[in-house]
Amino acid sequence: MDRFTLRLPADLARRFDAAAVSRGGRSRYLRTVMEAAANAPLPDLAGPCAAVGRAKLTIRLSLEDMALLEAEATRIGLLRTQWVVALIRRRLCGGLQLTPPETMALIGMRRELNRIGVNINQIARALNTAVMEGQVLDAEVFQLAAFASEIRAHVSGLDEAFSGNLAYWSAEP
Template identity: 35%
Template sequence: MLDQAAAERGLTRNVWVATLVQHRLRDDAPPALPERQALADAWRQIRRVGLNINQAVHALHSATMTDSRLDLAREAARVAAMREDVTEQTRAIGQALKGDLSYWRGDDERG
């Protein structure tokens, strides 16, 4: 059962047991491999969106100029879509952290 529980988290048996004990004693166990990957993916997405937001804001500013050929509504829609991306990725990070913490605290029925 230890091997199975460890494999489900992408850990060796020894690392799984050490992480469980560490978390129960100090409440600071690192996220397991699947959660670390989810967090890294979400971080990359948010970073990408952050870079795009700067470009979109610049485009919105340019679109307000009288001689601009940019479509203000289209640029505003781009910013709204990026906002939705940030919300989605923030939710993903929260779910990954919540899932990891509940696992190590024993909140699930597997113990």
């Protein structure tokens, strides 16, 4: 069983304990509260288009248009309803409409940038603590330049991904 430890202001701890007395004690009540929080639906984080409720929209398409819609949605990894919702949200609210593969690619880029940042911190720490001369220092400086170049390439890739996403969902040709 996992253990959670947290610090609370004394007043909050006293109030929680008072509420927990009639609910089986601190641990049992805390588990109940945590279970309710874990089972609660996650908020919709769609920004200005965040749905307070849901409404249904029905459209009629020709069989040819439906086949094209199905093929395009499948090609980018969405269900046809998800594709139509993303298109509408892009036109009404702007912003990115990421597909699952795009989301995974961006997560991968973030992971790589984080890895590079860790390496740069290690090199900077080594440069700060060691007195290096000659080839050793040159190698470290060269490695830093290589990391800077790699970071620029990843940032450029992110820029291209964002631009491509916005262009895909745009109505302009």
